[in-house]
Amino acid sequence: MIAAAAALSLLLPLASAHMGCGGHEIGRRNHGGSRVLEHRQVANSVVAREREYGRGWGDDILGNMLETDLRDSGRCNASPERACRNPNAAPPGVAAGARAVSCASPTGLVHDPTSECTYYTYSPWDAIKSSYPTIWAAADIVANDTEATALFATINASLNAALPDVAVKGNGDHTGNWGTTDTTYTTDTDCWWTYAKCTTPASSTGLAADITTVPEPETWGLGFDDGPNCSHNALYNFLSEQDQKATMFFIGSNVVDWPVQAIRAKDDGHEICVHTWSHEYMTSFSNQQAFAELYYTRKAIKELLGVTPKCWRPPFGDVDNRIRFIAAALNMTTIVWSEDTDDWKVGTDNVTSADVSANYADFCAAGKNGTYSTFGPVVLNHELNNYTMQEFIDVYPTIKASFKYIVPIATALNTTYPYEETNVTYPTFAQYIGGTTETNGTTASNSSSSSTSNSSTASGAAAAASTSAKSAASQVAALPVMGMFVAGLVATLL
Numbered sequence: 001m002i003a004a005a006a007a008l009s010l011l012l013p014l015a016s017a018h019m020g021c022g023g024h025e026i027g028r029r030n031h032g033g034s035r036v037l038e039h040r041q042v043a044n045s046v047v048a049r050e051r052e053y054g055r056g057w058g059d060d061i062l063g064n065m066l067e068t069d070l071r072d073s074g075r076c077n078a079s080p081e082r083a084c085r086n087p088n089a090a091p092p093g094v095a096a097g098a099r100a101v102s103c104a105s106p107t108g109l110v111h112d113p114t115s116e117c118t119y120y121t122y123s124p125w126d127a128i129k130s131s132y133p134t135i136w137a138a139a140d141i142v143a144n145d146t147e148a149t150a151l152f153a154t155i156n157a158s159l160n161a162a163l164p165d166v167a168v169k170g171n172g173d174h175t176g177n178w179g180t181t182d183t184t185y186t187t188d189t190d191c192w193w194t195y196a197k198c199t200t201p202a203s204s205t206g207l208a209a210d211i212t213t214v215p216e217p218e219t220w221g222l223g224f225d226d227g228p229n230c231s232h233n234a235l236y237n238f239l240s241e242q243d244q245k246a247t248m249f250f251i252g253s254n255v256v257d258w259p260v261q262a263i264r265a266k267d268d269g270h271e272i273c274v275h276t277w278s279h280e281y282m283t284s285f286s287n288q289q290a291f292a293e294l295y296y297t298r299k300a301i302k303e304l305l306g307v308t309p310k311c312w313r314p315p316f317g318d319v320d321n322r323i324r325f326i327a328a329a330l331n332m333t334t335i336v337w338s339e340d341t342d343d344w345k346v347g348t349d350n351v352t353s354a355d356v357s358a359n360y361a362d363f364c365a366a367g368k369n370g371t372y373s374t375f376g377p378v379v380l381n382h383e384l385n386n387y388t389m390q391e392f393i394d395v396y397p398t399i400k401a402s403f404k405y406i407v408p409i410a411t412a413l414n415t416t417y418p419y420e421e422t423n424v425t426y427p428t429f430a431q432y433i434g435g436t437t438e439t440n441g442t443t444a445s446n447s448s449s450s451s452t453s454n455s456s457t458a459s460g461a462a463a464a465a466s467t468s469a470k471s472a473a474s475q476v477a478a479l480p481v482m483g484m485f486v487a488g489l490v491a492t493l494l
């Protein structure tokens with residue numbers, strides 16, 4: 001008991017430091033204050049845009065409709081901003097929100113690294129945002145959202161039946177200050193990662209173990225947390241040039257702040273996973289809030305990117321059996337990590353960039369000395385800021401020289417259907433290492449060809465902008481109505 005309590009008091013301050021005092025400063029567009037409304041003029045014409053985006057822009061039906069409609073109306077040239085914010089009725093066969101995509105692809109965003117982080121509006125999001133929680137705040141079910149309410153009710157009932165004793169952690173604070181839990185939680189009955197890094201729930205719970213490593217030997221499981229970052233084009237261009245895919249753990253609030261950047265990730269063939277709506281400590285939320293944090297992020301990704309993720313990573317690793325149950329009920333695999341670069345920590349807790357380089361060097365040394373002869377690490381690094389992204393780019397050649405393979409998590413697990421949609425497939429591990437790295441079912445099966453054929457600045461974002469219109473075509477389908485899964489869930493649990 002005493003030993004356990006000591007472990008808790010050791011761990012909890014660590015967890016707080018992760019977040020507190022500017023610790024893990026997750027990138028967000030609005031730093032709490034009022035939203036700055038700034039809209040970028042889109043000066044170039046559709047024709048110029050087509051030249052820029054190249055690669056089939058206008059070849060598909062949606063592209064043609066957009067082009068024709070915008071050119072005919074002249075609205076894009078006259079006042080693209082207005083056209084984006086007040087789209088008229090959608091052309092036949094096109095989802096209501098879809099048609100303003102091209103207007104919402106500011107040229108600066110695409111080409112100029114100094115303005116890629118300039119705010120823009122995106123009409124597909126504007127059209128639906130009233131059905132979502134406030135961004136960068138703890139999510140809850142939105143008033144009158146009957147679909148979410150019904151789904152939650154079934155999940156809550158089966159959760160209460162299966163795991164009646166798992167308490168909400170802390171005293172209502174979602175930032176890692178655990179209040180009295182700090183002294184009262186002394187035995188790890190809930191497999192609470194933050195308490196003792198538990199990742200394997202008791203088999204009686206019926207819950208799957210978290211993914212912490214990949215089964216393939218000498219293989220680096222590659223993922224980035226906290227995106228999409230408005231400034232990620234340099235990183236994504238680099239990944240495209242290397243024909244390297246990764247798993248992107250996206251924060252819902254960032255996805256809706258920077259939808260074009262999020263769309264690029266999917267269209268570049270990266271695996272998209274959920275990193276919650278507001279990036280807070282999940283075990284501190286009520287069942288309903290925790291559900292909403294996952295549900296609305298998943299739903300926003302579906303509406304904006306056209307795919308429904310089946311994986312998530314708890315911010316700060318903060319997960320317990322209650323949260324795992326809710327995630328599993330949403331068909332999401334819980335993925336944590338085995339190695340932390342600490343890139344997110346630089347500038348806090350006396351962590352320096354030299355420490356991070358040393359961490360990477362250590363992992364690479366381990367890649368060569370037999371540590372990973374039977375499995376591979378899942379390494380935590382971030383799409384957080386210029387430093388975290390550039391550090392990865394700089395160290396990538398060393399990683400490549402130290403490991404046999406660097407692959408997204410889905411690939412390492414042969415997860416060929418990473419989304420609820422069954423018309424998007426990913427390569428198996430064997431296919432990926434054999435050179436088939438592209439995703440079937442996305443619109444940009446080989447985006448490296450377009451981004452490498454042009455300047456290094458941000459041509460990839462142009463690819464994103466071009467494919468975003470096409471992706472919009474797949475946004476029509478709403479979240480699948482949830483069926484009888486709870487019966488199945490209870491069956492597996494009991």
Ligand SMILES: *[C@@H]1O[C@H](CO)[C@@H](O)[C@H](O)[C@H]1NC(C)=O
Nearest residue numbers: 130131141142143144145146
């Ligand atoms: C919710 O529905 C009620 C009754 O149908 C209605 O009065 C209320 O305005 C709705 N609230 C919102 C936020 O839509």
Ligand SMILES: *[C@@H]1O[C@H](CO)[C@@H](O)[C@H](O)[C@H]1NC(C)=O
Nearest residue numbers: 152153156157159160287288
């Ligand atoms: C969900 O379950 C919790 C108990 O775990 C309960 O307090 C809460 O009222 C339930 N919510 C709904 C909407 O049923």
Ligand SMILES: *[C@@H]1O[C@H](CO)[C@@H](O)[C@H](O)[C@H]1NC(C)=O
Nearest residue numbers: 329330331480481482483485
């Ligand atoms: C989970 O997956 C099952 C099987 O594919 C599906 O029937 C169910 O609708 C999914 N549940 C959710 C919440 O997406």
Ligand SMILES: *[C@@H]1O[C@H](CO)[C@@H](O)[C@H](O)[C@H]1NC(C)=O
Nearest residue numbers: 014017021347348349350351
């Ligand atoms: C950082 O280093 C200073 C000086 O060595 C030390 O006083 C302080 O406690 C350290 N802070 C942390 C968070 O380790």
Ligand SMILES: *[C@@H]1O[C@H](CO)[C@@H](O)[C@H](O)[C@H]1NC(C)=O
Nearest residue numbers: 362363365366367369370371
């Ligand atoms: C391999 O390298 C890592 C990192 O330097 C080290 O921690 C580990 O002890 C080494 N293992 C062996 C078997 O040499």
Ligand SMILES: *[C@@H]1O[C@H](CO)[C@@H](O)[C@H](O)[C@H]1NC(C)=O
Nearest residue numbers: 027028029229230231385386
């Ligand atoms: C992305 O990175 C830039 C540059 O490092 C940073 O200023 C910004 O706050 C980051 N976050 C987001 C959400 O774009």
Ligand SMILES: *[C@@H]1O[C@H](CO)[C@@H](O)[C@H](O)[C@H]1NC(C)=O
Nearest residue numbers: 231232234235386389390393
């Ligand atoms: C970081 O910033 C430098 C200087 O602006 C830029 O050249 C570089 O491409 C950026 N790296 C990333 C990964 O964004």
Ligand SMILES: *[C@@H]1O[C@H](CO)[C@@H](O)[C@H](O)[C@H]1NC(C)=O
Nearest residue numbers: 215412413414428429430431
């Ligand atoms: C993935 O497929 C390969 C064969 O192609 C197999 O060797 C490996 O065990 C599979 N991995 C998993 C996690 O199923």
Ligand SMILES: *[C@@H]1O[C@H](CO)[C@@H](O)[C@H](O)[C@H]1NC(C)=O
Nearest residue numbers: 425426427428431436438440
């Ligand atoms: C993608 O589709 C092509 C043609 O249908 C097929 O040859 C290839 O194996 C598929 N790749 C994956 C990863 O499914």
Ligand SMILES: *[C@@H]1O[C@H](CO)[C@@H](O)[C@H](O)[C@H]1NC(C)=O
Nearest residue numbers: 438446447448449450452453
């Ligand atoms: C993808 O593009 C790269 C760079 O242009 C090219 O080398 C590669 O052969 C392409 N792959 C496929 C499958 O088309």
Ligand SMILES: *[C@@H]1O[C@H](CO)[C@@H](O)[C@H](O)[C@H]1NC(C)=O
Nearest residue numbers: 051052054452453454455459
């Ligand atoms: C690259 O972009 C420049 C300027 O945007 C353009 O003039 C050039 O034709 C493009 N090159 C290719 C290969 O697309």
Ligand SMILES: *[C@@H]1O[C@H](CO)[C@@H](O)[C@H](O)[C@H]1NC(C)=O
Nearest residue numbers: 421423441442473474475477
């Ligand atoms: C997948 O199927 C959905 C309909 O179920 C469709 O809207 C979407 O466009 C398809 N996506 C791809 C990439 O074919």
